[in-house]
Amino acid sequence: MFVLGLITCVALTAFNAQAKVVDSFNECKGFFYKGIEPSGMDQNAKKICQKLENGRFYYATLYSVYHRIPLYSAYILDPACSRDKIRTDIWHLEPQISQSTSQIYHMVREDQNTQNLYRGNQAISSDYSNTGYDRGHLNPSSFQCSDGRTATFTLTNAAPMKERFNRVHWNRWERMLRSSLRDKLVSDFGFATAYIVTGTVPDRSVRIPHTRRVTVPSHIWTAVCYKHSTDDRKTFSLGCIGRNQQKEPDIRLMSVSELNNELRLHFGTNQQIKIFIDNCFVNSFDDNDELNNFLEAFQEIIDLVNLAVEKSSRINDTDLVVKRTFNSDGTLEKKVKVNANAGKIAFDSMSSYYKVAEYLKGLEEPPCLIISVKSQVRKMDDELRKREVPAGPDAVECQGVNAFKYTAADGSRSECFTKSDYSCQCKTGKESKPCCSTPCFYQDDLKGYRCYSDQKLIECSPAYSLITYNGKRCLDDYPCATNGVDYYWCKTRRGYIKDDWDYCSPPLWNSKAKNGKYCLSNYACAKYGENQPWCYTDDKGNKEKCCISDDCHSAVDGQTCRSDHPCGYHGYKYLWCYTDDKNNWDYCCTDCSR
Structure with a gap:
């Protein structure tokens, strides 16, 4: 059974967060596509350039004092950011939101005293306590690194989200988006920027119970502008919106133009809403081949991963199953079969396996290692039928395993320690090796696997198989990897003098x-x-x-x-x-x- 998240070797340093209430976003316009903020939103809302004590801005927020929630936060995805899951959960308040003449130009840590001082025009954590609502990030902490991650923990970046919506439905969408965009940014070698705006649709008729001070949004939305710096043909945009509710959130992909129109209807205004000027080159999904390629791959992975993860998690709640997972003719269901009790997933082809394996890495799921391959031996057909493995000529089966806590970039087991939020080092005996601070993804342009280490792309070896090319079983704690050489291999048996080993088929589908x-x-x-x-x-x-x-x-x-x-x-x-x-x-x- 898959367990979400990996234990990674990173540390988060605590900083006192700062923010600045401004009349214009000019000071932090770099977080907006072409430096232009969304239009058509509440013009009376407060503009905040969010930053830390070091003086650098990390994102921008438009905050509604009337609703005591942000209308949106605009930010940029850092593809080199480490995949750590450490959360400070130390929240902050903004003095200038409640006291416009305040000379405190930084957020202050939330405590009983600051709550009493600044609760007037903004939400405080006690508004959320025991209500069934989470303090849902608009700028997700997982999209940022180090200081930027700390800066996301402010109540001016949080809105009431239903617990299941925030922790399951929207969380899955965020992880899928982060993984897809990060992979795309890496493949474009730093020549692109992912501008993202995530916002709310305040429901004037619903407030958090108990204090009834904070408006609950009916919908949460995100718009993405992927801007390539040298080739506009590779620029594209997309939008997404979902209902803020426990069941059936109906999270939908759409063009930014369609999202603009839907937001205008939800806001009940005749004023035109424009998230990105010129819609970031795309008015409809038919306008851009790059977008269609991205969406086609993205939707296929959403379907496959939803099917694999949901079934393997032994969760039977029908509200967790995305209904669009299955094609009407059942072809998708034929691609994946899951033995939840054994924690095994079977795929109709190696291609299907690798697509899901790549995205499971991006979702920070533990690896599913190959344990049988149909083309390996002829008599495997009968065994595969017993296991209900799809009947394709290239079918494979994998076993979910616990993540390896200490793994160097070359796949060797070692003792790792954190150097920074962007890198770590691993020691194997007396030798020091780099480790990956991001998942080890296959890069088409490079014809190989790469990850970030110390903000640089380096070669890496993913965990993918427990079967050698001769069909021998690898030791469970020594799966196929390069392990310091230029070919894939694994240990198959412990020996008195030396261990037995064999070559592995490289992870090329x-x-x-x-x-x-x-x-x-x-x-x-x-x-x-x-x-x-x-x-x-x-x-x-x-x-x-x-x-x-x-x-x-x-x-x-x-x-x-x-x-x-x-x-x-x-x-x-x-x-x-x-x-x-x-x-x-x-x-x-x-x-x-x-």
Whole structure:
């Protein structure tokens, strides 16, 4: 059974938070797309540039004194931020919200004295106590690092959210969004910025019980502008809105233009609402191929992960199951089958497994390690049927395991310690190794796995399998990884003199052979102790030279096709391409000549 969250080696330093009530957002306009704040909101609301004592601003908030909740917070996602789950839960109040002439230009820690002084125009924690409402962050603490994370714990950034909505429904959406955007930002090598605005729709007829001072929002919404700095074709935007209720929150994706219109209806105003100027290039989902690609992958993962996580968690409450998880023809249900009692999940293909595995990392779920592969042995078919594994030719089954507390970037077990919120170091014997402060994701452009360490992208080895390429079982505490070398392997048995080991198939789900066929699940393209990479494409034991990717420019033996000569037949009966300007050539694996 999956348990949400990982124990990670990070520490959070406490700072006294500061904020500044301003007449204009000019001082912190960097958190808004093109430096322009959303329009059409309550013009009487207070503008706050949120910062710490070091003088740096961390996000911007528009705060309604009448409702005692923020109307929105605008912020930027930090992709290098560590994945720690440490929360200070030390909340702050803003003196200038309640006392406009106050000379205190910083938030003050909430205690009985400050509550009495500043409760006039803002909410305090006792308004939320024992009411069934959480102090729900608009700028999520998980989207920020270190000082920025501390700055999110202010009641000017919190609104009443139903406990289940905040902790389950909206929390899942936030984690999915964070994972997807972070992966996209990393793949764009720092040439993009994710501008995010999260807001509320105050319900004038509902206030928190007991004190009845704080308005409860009927909806929570988020708008994202993904702005690429050099290529506007890669810029896109999207919106999302959900009902703030325990069951059936109906969280929906939409264009920012559609979100603007829906907010105008919810606010009951004739005034036009504009979250992003020019809607961040996109007026509808049909306008942008980059957005459609992002949404298609995002929605597929939402469906697969919801299905896998919900079933594996043994939670039977129907309100937790996103009804859109299942296609009307049941095709999605056929992709994933779960044995909740055993904590196992089976997938119809290696591709489905890796897609879910990547996003489970982003959601900070413990890994699900491969324990059986259909293409590994012929007699596996009967065993798979017994386990109700999908009947695809490339089916795999994985086992949920507890997260490894001490893992270096190369996958080796070690003692780790925190250096900063962005990095940590691990020691294996006398050797010091870097560790990942973010999940180890596959990067298409780099044809390999990378994570952030000390705010730099480094190579990493994900936890993914307990099966070697020969079908041997790895030791449970020593799964497949690079473990300090340039190939994947694991230990299979403890020995008196030395331990037994074997090669593992690398975690590549789209490697192909030069005959144009995909490599078998447990024989992805690798050297396996030989001079050149090879793989099997059938169960007859025929080896083929291979490419590590199925894109148009991957050639055998780790080579790359010339940029103006993609892989193809080019008049011959085999796939080939030029690999340099001297017209040297070699075999490749995907026909892109048509």
